[in-house]
Amino acid sequence: MLLxxxxxxxxxxxxxxxxxxxxxxxxxxxxxxxEGKRLFDQSCASCHGLNAEGxxxxxxxxxxxxxxxxxxxxxxxxxxxxxxxxxxxxxPVFDDQQTKAxxxxxxxxxxxxxxPSKEQVDPATGDAALGQSLFITNCAQCHNFAGGGGAxxxxxxxxxxxxxxxxxxxxxxxxGPQAMPVFNDTTVTPEQKRAIIAYIxxxxxxxNPGGFGLDRxxxxxxxxxxxxxxxxxxVAAAVWITAKQREND
Amino acid sequence: xxxxxxxxALGGVGTYIDDRFHSxxxxxxxxxxxxxNHWSFMLGEIALYSFIIILLSGTFLTFWFNPxxxxxxxxxxxxxxxxxxxxQAYESTLRISFDVRGGLLMRQVHHWAALIFIAAMFVHMLRxxxxxxxxxxxxxxxxxxxxxxILGFVEGLLGYSLPDDLLSGMGLRIAEGVLLSIxxxxxxxxxxxxxxxxPGHDIIPRFFTLHVLLIxxxxxxxxxxxxxxxxxxxxxxxxxKGKKESNVIGTPMYPAFAVKAGAFFFFVFxxxxxxxxxxxxxxxxxxxxxxxxxxxxxSQPDFxxxxxxxxxxVFPAWEINAFGYTLALSVLIPALGIPGLVFxxxxxxxxxxxxxxxxxxxxHVVDRPRNAPVRTAFGMSGVTLYGLLWLAGANDVISxxxxxxxxxxxxxxxxxxxxxPIIAFIVTKRICLGLQRRDAAxxxxxxxxxxxxxxxxxxxxxxxxxLTEDAxxxxxxxxxxxxxxxxxxxDGVPSPGSRSMMGRVRSRLHNFVVKDDIPVGExxxxxxxDGHGGRPELGEAEAEERKELRH
Numbered sequence: 001m002l003l004x005x006x007x008x009x010x011x012x013x014x015x016x017x018x019x020x021x022x023x024x025x026x027x028x029x030x031x032x033x034x035e036g037k038r039l040f041d042q043s044c045a046s047c048h049g050l051n052a053e054g055x056x057x058x059x060x061x062x063x064x065x066x067x068x069x070x071x072x073x074x075x076x077x078x079x080x081x082x083x084x085x086x087x088x089x090x091x092p093v094f095d096d097q098q099t100k101a102x103x104x105x106x107x108x109x110x111x112x113x114x115x116p117s118k119e120q121v122d123p124a125t126g127d128a129a130l131g132q133s134l135f136i137t138n139c140a141q142c143h144n145f146a147g148g149g150g151a152x153x154x155x156x157x158x159x160x161x162x163x164x165x166x167x168x169x170x171x172x173x174x175x176g177p178q179a180m181p182v183f184n185d186t187t188v189t190p191e192q193k194r195a196i197i198a199y200i201x202x203x204x205x206x207x208n209p210g211g212f213g214l215d216r217x218x219x220x221x222x223x224x225x226x227x228x229x230x231x232x233x234x235v236a237a238a239v240w241i242t243a244k245q246r247e248n249d
Numbered sequence: 250x251x252x253x254x255x256x257x258a259l260g261g262v263g264t265y266i267d268d269r270f271h272s273x274x275x276x277x278x279x280x281x282x283x284x285x286n287h288w289s290f291m292l293g294e295i296a297l298y299s300f301i302i303i304l305l306s307g308t309f310l311t312f313w314f315n316p317x318x319x320x321x322x323x324x325x326x327x328x329x330x331x332x333x334x335x336x337q338a339y340e341s342t343l344r345i346s347f348d349v350r351g352g353l354l355m356r357q358v359h360h361w362a363a364l365i366f367i368a369a370m371f372v373h374m375l376r377x378x379x380x381x382x383x384x385x386x387x388x389x390x391x392x393x394x395x396x397x398x399i400l401g402f403v404e405g406l407l408g409y410s411l412p413d414d415l416l417s418g419m420g421l422r423i424a425e426g427v428l429l430s431i432x433x434x435x436x437x438x439x440x441x442x443x444x445x446x447x448p449g450h451d452i453i454p455r456f457f458t459l460h461v462l463l464i465x466x467x468x469x470x471x472x473x474x475x476x477x478x479x480x481x482x483x484x485x486x487x488x489x490k491g492k493k494e495s496n497v498i499g500t501p502m503y504p505a506f507a508v509k510a511g512a513f514f515f516f517v518f519x520x521x522x523x524x525x526x527x528x529x530x531x532x533x534x535x536x537x538x539x540x541x542x543x544x545x546x547x548s549q550p551d552f553x554x555x556x557x558x559x560x561x562x563v564f565p566a567w568e569i570n571a572f573g574y575t576l577a578l579s580v581l582i583p584a585l586g587i588p589g590l591v592f593x594x595x596x597x598x599x600x601x602x603x604x605x606x607x608x609x610x611x612x613h614v615v616d617r618p619r620n621a622p623v624r625t626a627f628g629m630s631g632v633t634l635y636g637l638l639w640l641a642g643a644n645d646v647i648s649x650x651x652x653x654x655x656x657x658x659x660x661x662x663x664x665x666x667x668x669x670p671i672i673a674f675i676v677t678k679r680i681c682l683g684l685q686r687r688d689a690a691x692x693x694x695x696x697x698x699x700x701x702x703x704x705x706x707x708x709x710x711x712x713x714x715x716l717t718e719d720a721x722x723x724x725x726x727x728x729x730x731x732x733x734x735x736x737x738x739x740d741g742v743p744s745p746g747s748r749s750m751m752g753r754v755r756s757r758l759h760n761f762v763v764k765d766d767i768p769v770g771e772x773x774x775x776x777x778x779d780g781h782g783g784r785p786e787l788g789e790a791e792a793e794e795r796k797e798l799r800h
Contacts, residue, residue: 129332136415136537140545145415146535150546151648151655158546202329203535209346210357210529218416220643222530223552226364230524231295231372234365237516238291241509245286245500 029104036105039098043079052109057083064175065112066103071171073099075164077178085155086178089163113174120190121166126198127191134192135199138183146216147200152179162204166197284506285486285499289376291513295369298517299362300472306359307461313349315341316411316457318450327534335538338413338453342533358525363408365521367401367553374398378598378628380615382485384608388599390478393471395596400468402553407460409551413453416531418539419548421448423561423584430580448541485615488726490719494613547646552639559641560587563662591635594627605758606730619688620727622681623762629677630670637662637669678765685727685767691716692724692769727769733759 040052047058054060061068072078076090094102103115119125136145142158144150149160156179161169173193176182188196214221255263267273284290317337323330325340326347345352374394377383383391406424410417425447428439444451486492486499500506524530536545550558560583567578594601602624603609618625640647641662648655695713702712716724733756734744746752 127332128329132330132333132537133540133543136543136545137540140415140543142546144547145537145545146532148547149649151645153655155654157649199329206329208529208532210353210532211527213529213532216532216535217646218547219531219549219551219555220547220646222360222528223364223549223555225524225528226361226552227368229528230361230365230520231368233520234295234369234517235288235292235372237520238295238513239288241512241516242286242288242291245505245509 032101032104033108035098036101036103036108039094039102040105043093044102047080047083052106061106061109063110063112064106066107066115067113067171068175068177069103069106070099070115071168071175071177073102075168086157089159113171116167116170116174118167120194121170121197122194123166123198123201126194126196128195128198128202130192131195131197131199131202134188134196138188139196142180144216145218147204148216161200164200166201169197169200170194279480280501280503282480282502283484283497283499284502285484285497287487290484292369292373292376294510294513295517296366296373297472297476298514299366299369299521300468301514302362302518302521303359303366304465304469306355306362307465309355310345310352310359311461313341313345313352314338314411314457316454318413318448318453330534330537333538336413336453338411339533339538342412342414346534354525357528357530358521360530361524361528362521363405364530364552365517367398367405370394370398370401371553375628375632379618379625380485380487381612381621381624382615383599384612385599385603386482386611387478387485388603390475390482391599392596393475393478395592397468397471397475399592400464400471404460404464404468405551405553407456407464409554410456411453411460412531412533413539414533415536415539415543415545416533416548418448418541419544420550420554421452421539422541423558426580427584430577430584432576432581448539483613485613488614488617488723490722492614492722494611497613547649549643549646555642556591556635556638557584557588557642559638559644559662560584562644563641563659563666565663587638591631594631605755606762607733607759608731610731614726616728617723617726619681619684622678622685622765625681626674626678630674633673634666634670637666641666682765682767688724688727689767689769692721725769729766729769730759730763732763 040048041050044052044058044061047055048061049055049058052061069078072087073094074092074096076092077087079093080087081090092099106112107114139147142150142152143161144158147161150158152158158179164172170193172180173183173188173196174185183193208216214225263273315337319337320334321337321340323333323335323340323343325343327343330343342356345356347353377391377394406420410421410424425439425443428442429435431438439447442452442455443449444455483497484499486497489498492498500509537543549555561580564579564583567582569576569578616624618628641658644658644662645655647653648658695715698712698714700712701709703709715721734746738744747756
């Protein structure tokens with residue numbers, strides 16, 4: 001019975017207009033959903049409930065969509081080792097196939113945003129210049145101008161974007177994981193999302209023309225280097241040439 | 250040593266110049282000018298040399314920089330920003346970075362040299378402060394130095410604003426907010442500076458004029474004045490053998506010091522160039538052009554303004570709303586009150602200290618920091634306050650990198666900013682007094698030699714040896730703070746000066762300075778019999794060695 005419902009869910013999710021773009025879900029087979037259900041029962045149900053309806057320790061997953069699962073599980077944030085203010089990124093517990101299965105199962109429970117297609121997140125086709133202006137108005141206040149990440153209140157932080165895959169960036173924007181707001185398709189259109197991805201990927205891949213990038217942290221690391229390396233070396237030179245000097249020459 | 254005859258060609262040039270400028274006497278005196286040999290006297294030179302580097306690299310940058318807010322669409326070599334609308338100021342900064350040959354190197358040299366310049370002014374000022382080198386007759390040069398430091402801050406802030414990237418714009422936004430927080434005139438001042446609403450089109454060209462003309466002009470004049478006064482008043486020197494108030498012991502200007510200073514210039518230049526070549530600073534292309542709607546986390550000013558950033562970040566959000574007006578105490582106090590709290594003592598310190606101690610003597614031999622415990626302790630609490638504010642300015646980076654909660658850092662700094670300076674004062678003063686006691690003990694009893702000797706009676710003693718002449722001079726170098734004129738004269742009549750409120754404050758403060766005084770230890774010579782032998786052999790060998798070096 002439950003299985004039948006799940007299959008109907010998948011079919012609905014694949015056909016419903018809001019997730020119509022998601023080819024990934026279309027391929028989700030009954031086998032995936034069954035496998036996903038098995039993994040869910042093993043690793044997720046203790047916090048999210050046996051039917052993903054949510055418990056005191058974990059939110060309901062009905063309607064969060066495949067994209068949310070792909071992001072949370074694919075970046076290793078879920079399953080969480082230790083529920084805290086924020087789940088840290090870590091080595092994923094599940095492989096791609098298992099993640100897809102879990103995503104298919106969760107999507108079957110109530111639809112929601114689908115995993116974006118390759119084309120939707122292709123940095124090569126995005127407009128990085130447009131992405132730049134979108135990034136500094138929407139993302140930089142938490143993730144920093146170069147995607148280096150930053151501190152948030154309440155023990156949370158915005159992670160750096162150095163490793164995040166284009167697909168996960170897209171999923172994060174449409175699902176708003178943890179402290180991040182949702183940037184739905186009316187706020188930031190899919191084309192603009194691709195532009196942002198293009199900007200992030202191009203920025204992190206471009207070399208630092210000025211030498212060592214000092215972690216692209218801005219004036220804090222620059223000031224540290226200025227004092228420790230700059231002034232440090234010069235004062236060492238002052239000590240050295242004074243010590244080498246013959247007295248009353 | 251016999252002087253070799255002057256080569257004919259040189260002699261001819263020399264005579265030609267001398268016939269016209271009568272410069273032989275002047276040069277003769279000044280080329281023999283003596284510079285003390287201690288590395289800490291080179292700290293001010295770092296500032297001087299980096300200032301020269303800033304002037305030269307900055308001149309290079311003006312050849313291409315276009316201080317205009319006129320909007321253009323970018324189509325230069327940095328393809329990622331193709332098609333982005335930006336001001337000409339930002340566009341020309343990108344052009345300098347990517348299209349002008351050597352432009353990025355010059356930009357980075359200019360910026361690194363600016364950081365080193367202000368850092369060097371800091372350490373130079375700390376040296377002068379902690380050794381009491383600002384005392385009479387050098388108070389005015391201290392004032393010039395303090396002015397230079399403040400102008401350095403302003404000049405740096407102006408330069409930081411010019412590229413019109415996202416980071417500069419955020420700095421300007423804070424400047425705007427600070428101006429607006431000033432009661433009554435704030436709004437007018439803001440409109441006057443920006444030529445209308447923020448950001449407007451006037452601010453960049455205005456800052457450019459201030460940055461390349463007015464402020465550096467004033468600074469250059471003050472640097473010259475600073476240097477001429479130094480030249481005229483001569484250097485101070487650390488206490489030591491043969492060093493008196495009436496002499497300066499060190500290296501003559503020509504040839505040795507000229508070589509040393511010349512070499513040092515190249516060290517400063519070399520380090521700056523290395524940083525400019527290998528360490529990226531202010532990557533404006535990553536920040537993107539400024540738009541008032543955008544902001545980045547981890548936005549900090551350059552290090553010297555970090556303390557003001559910190560005071561703004563940790564100050565509680567206080568404001569008063571009355572009669573339809575808002576008094577933004579949360580900006581006014583940290584952005585204008587705190588600098589006043591730091592700069593005022595900095596500027597008036599030499600005069601304040603002179604007034605409290607009543608010390609109007611000329612000082613050419615400097616204090617060891619331990620010998621002026623109250624000054625040193627006060628200085629350390631200032632350094633602590635500054636350092637904590639500075640760290641607070643980077644609280645989001647600290648929180649992010651060290652995984653501590655952001656609000657935790659705010660509360661930590663709120664308490665630390667009040668308690669830290671007090672603890673620093675007490676601890677420093679105690680350390681100074683302890684060191685003074687050690688000096689006094691060493692001067693009167695000699696130092697512990699580590700040699701254990703058994704007396705005929707069977708008693709074991711540790712042999713104390715007298716200090717070398719040089720070490721002894723240093724150990725007894727402390728000068729007592731003169732006593733104030735007695736508050737009550739012989740006939741019991743209170744002196745008019747001490748009766749007023751200021752007089753009472755003064756005698757309280759004077760008492761605070763002198764109450765923990767440790768008497769200077771007098772060497773006893775051989776007075777204690779055994780164990781207090783003559784000068785140690787090692788010392789003699791060392792003295793011999795030094796003598797040889799001098800040949």
